[in-house]
Amino acid sequence: MSSSHFPTVLKFLRRRLWLAVPVIAGIAILNFLILQLAPGDVVDVLAGEAGAATPEYMAQLRTEFGLDRPIYVQLVFYLKSVFTLDLGFSFRQNMPVLTLILDRLPATLLLMLTAMGIALVAGLALGVISSLYVHRWADRLIAVFVLITYALPTFWLGLMAIVLFSGRLGWLPSGNMTDISADYTGLTYAWDVTRHAILPAATLATFYLAVYAKLVRTAMLESYGADFIRTARAKGATETRITLFHALRNALLPLLTMLGLQVSSILSGAVLVESVFSWPGLGRLAFESILARDLNLLLGILLFSSVVVTLINICVDAVYAFLDPRIELQH
Amino acid sequence: MSELLSVHKLATCFHSRRGIIRAVDEVSFSIAAGETLALVGESGSGKSVTAASILRLISAPGRIEGGEILFQGQDLLKLGTAAIRQIRGNRIAMIFQEPLSAFNPVQSIGTQIVEAIRLHRKVSRKQAFEQAVTLLERMGIPSPAQRVHEFPHRLSGGMRQRAMIAMALSCEPDLLIADEPTTALDVTTQAQILELLKELQAANGMGMLLITHDLGMVAETAHRAAVMYAGRVVEEGSIDRLFTAARHPYTAGLLASVNIEALAPGTKLPEIPGSAPSLLNPVQGCAFAERCNARHALCDKQTPPLATDTEPESFPGSRHRVACFLPARPDAIPLPVESEAA
Structure with missing residues (x-):
């Protein structure tokens, strides 16, 4: 309870926040990779709901959403956008993800x-x-x-x-x-x-x-x-x-x-x-x-x-x- | 001498699943103002339970089952909970063996001393805090104005015990119960704490009940001593008489076990054979009989009462009591007075 108590708290918070960055980055990578293991993607669902969709149209959608690229490219893109605080776009809800979350x-x-x-x-x-x-x-x-x-x-x-x-x-x-x-x-x-x-x-x-x-x-x-x-x-x-x-x-x-x-x-x-x-x-x-x-x-x-x-x-x-x-x- | 505290036939029992443990049985002693009585005995002999019984700090499954504890003429065992709370920390204070665990770890020592003051005195928090600083200073703690804000774990053992004594003395009690106050401290610190207690006693004339198993400390500090064995007082008397002319074989054995300076190197140290009996199923007769070398037929049948010693005294004016059918002759056990510091 000395006079230097307050700066100690601030220093602690600063250090912990820096330590949190690699933790959250690790979580982001794991999330991304694990979700890739699940079968199906948003295009399957959209096509299913539309009732009839030609394979050409689905391929076009995948290209549009960037889903046709290799996983590691997608991961790099994802991480890059996360670090610029851009969480991407929900093609399903037709709104930015951040807006939806907030x-x-x-x-x-x-x-x-x-x-x-x-x-x-x-x-x-x-x-x-x-x-x-x-x-x-x-x-x-x-x-x-x-x-x-x-x-x-x-x-x-x-x-x-x-x-x-x-x-x-x-x-x-x-x-x-x-x-x-x-x-x-x-x-x-x-x-x-x-x-x-x-x-x-x-x-x-x-x-x-x-x-x-x-x-x-x-x-x-x-x-x-x-x-x-x-x-x-x-x-x-x-x-x-x-x-x-x-x-x-x-x-x-x-x-x-x-x-x-x-x-x-x-x-x-x-x-x-x-x-x-x-x-x-x-x-x-x-x-x-x-x-x-x-x-x-x-x-x-x-x-x-x-x-x-x-x-x-x-x-x-x-x-x-x-x-x-x-x-x-x-x- | 007017009695400050007079304990009469105190009995405290613990009710366990395996039976009743008579931790303290028929214990009687008294302390005058300004006097120090040492309660001596090995672990489990009932010293600490006796001390806790005085302030009625025995909690279940323990219970005080008999006797009376007269403090300034008032029987503490008959007081209501609010009345005994007014005595605790105010008229009778207590210090404990391990000052680290005896302090609340999450409050500063200042906060805890202030609590002790404000429980009994109508003073503002600020005034109480100033008093706490003064008390710490009197106990010889350097830079008390800073130390008062420290938490217990930040102080050394000796400082903690000084702070504990400061807290105990905050309401200027008439009686201080010190339950092994130096056991957890190193030897130099022990001597300092004892010196401090003696000084404080001389300054404000309080009575003191000193609980210890350290005979050196008893010789240094106390005026009189009561020796406990298996929940009973077996011998009580003035220090000079007890240390030179012990009458109970147990006391004599204790003293022999610490007077080892005259022994030649390599000789086996003296000890009392056997071990203390279980208090769960008390044996009939004298509890020490099993280990006594002067055992007698009567010792197995009856418990010897604590009676005033009838031997012709070479110590005029000192009342001496012993619980033994065949007390040793005072001149039979030549023992030098232990005068070294602990």
């Missing part, structure tokens, strides 16, 4: 962050309660709940949530991000989006909530046995103070590690949830692009996702150093 990104980020928020808050609360009432009925009840949420497949849970909360009870909308029939602005718009976000975010959160609750419980129990908790008691601190300022503060560290590791899986989990709730996000766009063999778009989404995950991980590492003074950013 159009869908906010919805996915909103879903991801809300789900992470729900998972963190609920996981922390359940974990702390479990550790306070360890081996008592509250702890057992939470253990059963956690086991169920951990074991249920996300898509099934999403469908059941729609059946119950939208179908039977009619409390919440079943899909989309906004009410299409209404034209809300300002606060009413925000409220509308919130109502639409509750079910998908809660569905996406369940699995992670279970993991976090278990993790926090274990970390809290470990904390309670630590010498510094005894010191805090010997100082005359109240149990609430000991729980919040000493035990929980130390239990946050493993939680943060897990969170950093799981950002990518939350993002991929969003694909399923977005499909179930017809949420207009990146996940559904990716799904559609796979069906349409829209390689440019899919590569763009994958690249963008890897950038998002890498950036969030760098942030997590910086926060980690902030939470635990024993970790020094320069190492």
Whole structure:
């Protein structure tokens, strides 16, 4: 917490961002090569949908899209355009890939962050309660709940949530991000989006909530046995103070590690949830692009996702150093 | 001397799946203001459990099952949780063996000292911080205004223990419980910490309960000592008498095992045969009988009570207690007073 703290953070960020460049380049190459292994291309799909297309027309399309060239030439072209931040053109959607992605990104980020928020808050609360009432009925009840949420497949849970909360009870909308029939602005718009976000975010959160609750419980129990908790008691601190300022503060560290590791899986989990709730996000766009063999778009989404995950991980590492003074950013 | 702390027939048990462990049984001792009582014994003899029992820091599966702990005339075992919290860190403070793990690793030592002050004193955060700097300075920590912002892992072992003592003394307690305060430190640092504790005691007249297995440290620091074995006090008395005329065979054995300077090189070091008994299924009679060379038929039948020594005293005015049916004659064990530093 010295005066040179801030430049240390900046230096750390600069170094990590440079290190991220080869990582993302590697991911881009792998994505490209792996997707080449899949049979069929966008021309097959376009031709199939058109009903009748002559081989000459298909060959002409392939030349137009650059699909007839050798793979390594395509790869070089792809990498060159990626480094100039040009993600290419979606021939299927007839729009630049970047525009498509930026159009869908906010919805996915909103879903991801809300789900992470729900998972963190609920996981922390359940974990702390479990550790306070360890081996008592509250702890057992939470253990059963956690086991169920951990074991249920996300898509099934999403469908059941729609059946119950939208179908039977009619409390919440079943899909989309906004009410299409209404034209809300300002606060009413925000409220509308919130109502639409509750079910998908809660569905996406369940699995992670279970993991976090278990993790926090274990970390809290470990904390309670630590010498510094005894010191805090010997100082005359109240149990609430000991729980919040000493035990929980130390239990946050493993939680943060897990969170950093799981950002990518939350993002991929969003694909399923977005499909179930017809949420207009990146996940559904990716799904559609796979069906349409829209390689440019899919590569763009994958690249963008890897950038998002890498950036969030760098942030997590910086926060980690902030939470635990024993970790020094320069190492 | 008026008693500051008086522990009477304290019993603390741990309920494990394999049975009840009587970690502390019928332990009685007292400490006057300005006095240091050393609680001596090997690992597992119940020293630390006794210390933790005083502040009621025993958590499940442990339980204090009997006795009374009178502190300034008030039975600590009868206080409510809020009342005992007012005593902890305020009237009775405690320092621990391993200062690295005893500090919260993610808070600066300043923050932790401020917490200790503000739990018991109505002062602003800024005032408490200034007090913390002053305390660190009094403990001999160089450039305290910078050190106060450091996290525990950035300080050396000796500095950490000084900071721990600063935190314990932040509310000027009447009694300091030091649970093996120097075990984790190197020898020169040990001597410095002991010196510091003695100075502080002389300055503010607090009583001190010093828990250790280091007899050299006892001779250096304490006025009186109580020797514990298998959860019981077996002998208690003033340092000069205990070290020159130990009455309990266990105490005598302990002292013989450290007085090795007169031995010729190459001779086998003296030891007490056998090992300490399990506290899980206490044997009938004296717990030390198995290892005692003066064992007697009565020793296997009854537990000898801790009674005032009736031998004609050559130490007038010092009360000496021993729990043995056949205490050794004071003149039978010639032992020099250990006076070297630890």
